[in-house]
Amino acid sequence: xxxxxxxxxxVVIFLTNMKNHIIYADHAATTALSVTARSAMSPFLxxxxxxxxxxxxxxxxxxxxVVEARKTIAKLIGAKPEExxxxxxxxxxxxxxxxxxxxxxxxxxxxxxxxxxEHHAVLHxxxxxxxxxxxxxxxxxxxxxxxxVQSLLKALTENTVLVAIMLANNEIGTxxxxxxxxxxxxxxxxxxxxxxxxxxxxxxxxxxxxxVDMLSASAHKFGGPKGVGFLYKKSGVEVEPFMxxxxxxxxQRAGTENVASIVGMAxxxxxxxxxxxxxxxxxxxxVEQFKERMKxxxxxxxxxxxxxxxxxSISISFKAGDGEMLLHRLDLKGIAVxxxxxxxxxxxxxSHVLRAIDISADYAKxxxxxxxxxxxxxxxxxxxxxxxxxILKK
Amino acid sequence: MKKDCxxxxxxxxxxxxxxxxxxxxxxxxxxxxxxxxxxxxxxxxSTEDIYDKIEEFKERGxxxxx
Numbered sequence: 001x002x003x004x005x006x007x008x009x010x011v012v013i014f015l016t017n018m019k020n021h022i023i024y025a026d027h028a029a030t031t032a033l034s035v036t037a038r039s040a041m042s043p044f045l046x047x048x049x050x051x052x053x054x055x056x057x058x059x060x061x062x063x064x065x066v067v068e069a070r071k072t073i074a075k076l077i078g079a080k081p082e083e084x085x086x087x088x089x090x091x092x093x094x095x096x097x098x099x100x101x102x103x104x105x106x107x108x109x110x111x112x113x114x115x116x117x118e119h120h121a122v123l124h125x126x127x128x129x130x131x132x133x134x135x136x137x138x139x140x141x142x143x144x145x146x147x148x149v150q151s152l153l154k155a156l157t158e159n160t161v162l163v164a165i166m167l168a169n170n171e172i173g174t175x176x177x178x179x180x181x182x183x184x185x186x187x188x189x190x191x192x193x194x195x196x197x198x199x200x201x202x203x204x205x206x207x208x209x210x211x212v213d214m215l216s217a218s219a220h221k222f223g224g225p226k227g228v229g230f231l232y233k234k235s236g237v238e239v240e241p242f243m244x245x246x247x248x249x250x251x252q253r254a255g256t257e258n259v260a261s262i263v264g265m266a267x268x269x270x271x272x273x274x275x276x277x278x279x280x281x282x283x284x285x286x287v288e289q290f291k292e293r294m295k296x297x298x299x300x301x302x303x304x305x306x307x308x309x310x311x312x313s314i315s316i317s318f319k320a321g322d323g324e325m326l327l328h329r330l331d332l333k334g335i336a337v338x339x340x341x342x343x344x345x346x347x348x349x350x351s352h353v354l355r356a357i358d359i360s361a362d363y364a365k366x367x368x369x370x371x372x373x374x375x376x377x378x379x380x381x382x383x384x385x386x387x388x389x390x391i392l393k394k
Numbered sequence: 395m396k397k398d399c400x401x402x403x404x405x406x407x408x409x410x411x412x413x414x415x416x417x418x419x420x421x422x423x424x425x426x427x428x429x430x431x432x433x434x435x436x437x438x439x440s441t442e443d444i445y446d447k448i449e450e451f452k453e454r455g456x457x458x459x460x
Contacts, residue, residue, distance in 0.1 A: 322421050328447060329419060332439045 023335045023380045027221075028170050028198060028313065028371035033264070034223035040267035041225065044260035052257050053246065062259045069266035073230060076273055077215070078206035085231045085249045086262050090197035090218030091121040092242065093231040094164075096253070097193045097214040098125040100239030101162045102134055109161035111135045113190075115147045115176075116356045118166050122195055123352070126164075135159070144306035145174035145357050152181055156188045163192045167210070168199040171340055171353040171369055172305030173313030175203065182211035191237060197221055197229075201272035202310050213237045219261065224268035228261035279374045283312035286372050286381050290314060293385040299392055302363050304354070312372035315340070317359060318392060321366020329391045330368075335384055340367035402432035411448050414458030418451060419444075 024032075044065060050058035052066050066086075074081040087093045102112060114126055116138040126136040137155045139147050147165055156163075163185040168175045182192040193214040196205055200215075201222025207215055214237065218229040233239065233252075245254025272279075294301065300319035318326070323339035330337055340351045350364050359367070370384065398408045408427055416427040419437065434441040452459045 325419060325421055329437070332419075332437060332443055332447070 021334060023376070023383060025370045025372055025376065025380070025384060026336045026338050027373040028173075028310075028369065029338060030220045030226065031223050031373060032375075033220075033225055034268050034271055036271045037219075037224050037264040037268040041260040041264040044263055048259075052259060053248065062257075065263050066257050066259055069262045072266040072270055076269055077200070077232060078208045079232050080235060082250065083207075083232055083235055085233060085253050086257060087229045087231055087242075087253060088227055088258070089229045090119075090195065090216050090221070091229075093216030093218070093229050094119065094121040094193075094195050094197075095125050096231055096242035097216060097233075097239065098122060098162065098164055099129065100242055101191055101193070101214075102129050102132075103240040104238050105161045109159050111137060111157055111160040112162050112164065113137045113139060113152065113155050113160060114164045115139045115141060115166065117141050117145055117169055117171075117353045118164065119170055119195055119197065122164055122166070139165075141356050143357050143359075145169050145172050145304075145353070146306060147176055147181060149177065149180050149184055152184050156185065156190060158188075160188065160190045163190055164195070165192075166195040166198070167205070167215075168196070168203070168310050169305070169353060170198045171351060172315040172357065173198075173309035173371075174306040175199065175308045175310065178210045178212065182213075186211065198310055201269055202276070202312075204276070207232055207234070214239075219265035219268060222268055222272040224265040225261045228258050228265050230265070275374070280311045282374060283372055283376075286376055286378065287312060287314060289378055289381045290370070290385060293382065294388075297385060297389045299389060301366075302360070304357060304359060304367065310371075312376075314370040314372075316368060316370065317363035318366035318368075318388075319362050321363070321392065323365060323367045326366070326368050326388070326391060330384075330387055333383075333387045335387060337384075338369040338371070340364075340369060398427070400429035400432050401426040402428055402436070405429040405432075410458070410460050414451065414456070415444060415448050417458060418456075419447065 044062060048061045050062045052059055052063040070081045070084045074084050087096065112126055112129060112134055114122055130136045139151050139155060141147055152163065165176055165181055167178055178194050185192040191213045194212045195216045197216060197218045198221060199205055200217045213234045215232040220226040241252045243254040248254055248257060302317050304315035304317060327337060327339045340354045354364055354367055399406045400408060408429060412430055413427055416424055416433060428436055430444050431441050434444050448459060
C-alpha cells in the first residue's frame with residue numbers, strides 16, 4: 001500500500017517513463033562516471049595533455065595534478081602520499097600486491113593465505129604462484145561469508161609470506177573483520193593485503209585503523225573512470241615492481257601516468273566519501289523497502305551474506321529459481337542485475353562464492369545480485385519487486 | 395501437441411534457436427515452447443528484443459543456439 005501521495009506520484013511518473021528507462025541495479029559491477037570526476041578530468045583530456053615525466057612547462061600542470069591526486073587519495077584513506085601507487089585497475093593492484101610480495105621473498109617464505117571467496121584477480125594470482133612452487137591456503141568461510149580469525153591463526157606458519165583477504169565481497173556484500181585478521185597476521189610477522197575494490201567509497205576505509213600493509217582499489221566502482229586504480233603500500237613494505245620500464249610511481253610501476261583518469265579517480269573518491277553518510281541512509285532505506293515489498297510477494301526466497309554488508313547490496317536466492325533466466329527476463333524489462341550462476345546447455349555452474357557459503361541446493365541456482373546506487377529510487381525498488389514477482393509467478 | 399510446435403499458435407518445426415530461447419527465458423526445464431512471435435507476446439516484449447537476446451547468447455558461445 002503506497003501511503004504517501006508524493007510517492008504515488010513518483011511511481012506513476014516512473015512507470016510512464018519506463019519504456020526508455022533503464023534501472024541500473026548492478027553498481028558492484030561498475031558505476032557511471034560522476035559529473036564531478038568528468039569535470040576534473042576534462043582539462044587533462046584536452047589542453048593539458050603533457051607527459052608528466054617531461055621537463056617543459058606543458059608538463060607542469062599534469063605533473064602537479066598527479067601530485068595533488070596522490071595527496072587527496074592518501075588523505076582520504078589515512079595514508080601518506082608516498083604510499084599511494086597508481087595502477088590500471090583493481091586487478092592490477094591485486095596482482096602486484098600478491099605476486100610482488102611473493103617474488104620479493106622468493107626462496108625465503110612460500111606460504112600464501114587467502115580466502116575461498118576472493119575475487120579471481122586474487123585467486124588466479126595465487127594459482128599462478130602455486131605453479132611456481134608456492135603453497136596456497138584458501139581459508140573457508142561461514143554461511144555469511146565471514147573468515148574466522150581462528151582458522152587464520154591455525155593456517156599461519158613461519159613459512160607464511162602474505163595473507164590476502166578481501167574487505168568486502170563482490171557477490172554477497174559481506175564485510176570481513178579485517179582489523180582482527182590483520183592483527184593476527186602481524187602477530188606472526190606476516191604481511192597483510194586487502195582487496196578493497198568493493199568497499200572503498202562505500203564504507204569508511206582507513207588503512208591505519210584496518211592495520212593493513214597493502215590495499216587495492218579501483219576507480220570505476222565509486223564513480224571514477226574505468227582503467228585506473230591504486231595500490232596502497234605501507235612505507236617500509238617491500239614488494240617487487242610489477243611493471244618494468246621508466247621511473248614513474250617512485251620506480252615501482254613503470255608506464256606514463258593516466259593523468260586524466262588519476263585526477264578523475266581522486267575527485268570521485270573525495271565526492272563519494274563526502275556523500276557517504278547521506279548515500280548510506282538512502283541505500284539502507286531502499287534495501288528496507290525492497291525487503292518489505294518482498295515480504296508481501298509470497299515468493300520463497302532467502303538472503304545471502306552478513307548483516308554487516310556494503311550499503312545497497314542484496315544477494316537473494318529464489319527457491320527452484322533460475323538466476324540466469326531472471327537476469328535476462330529482468331533485462332527485457334529494463335532492469336540490470338547480476339547473477340551468481342552461469343549455465344550452459346548441460347549444467348548450471350554456481351559461483352565459487354555461493355559454493356563457499358554452502359547455500360542450500362534448492363535456492364542456489366536462483367540467485368541474483370542487486371546492488372543499488374545513489375541514483376536509484378523507491379520507484380525503482382517497486383518496479384524491481386513487481387517484475388520479480390510477475391516473472392516468478394508466471 | 396508435438397514438442398516442437400508452438401503452444402500458442404501451433405507453428406510446427408520450431409528451430410533450435412526458438413527452443414533455445416524458450417529454455418533461456420522461461421527456464422531450462424521447460425517442456426512446452428513458443429515460437430518467437432508468441433514468446434515475445436507472452437513476455438510482453440518485441441520480437442526484435444527476442445532476436446537481440448538470441449544474438450547475445452550466440453555471441454557468448456551458448457550451444458543451445460545455431
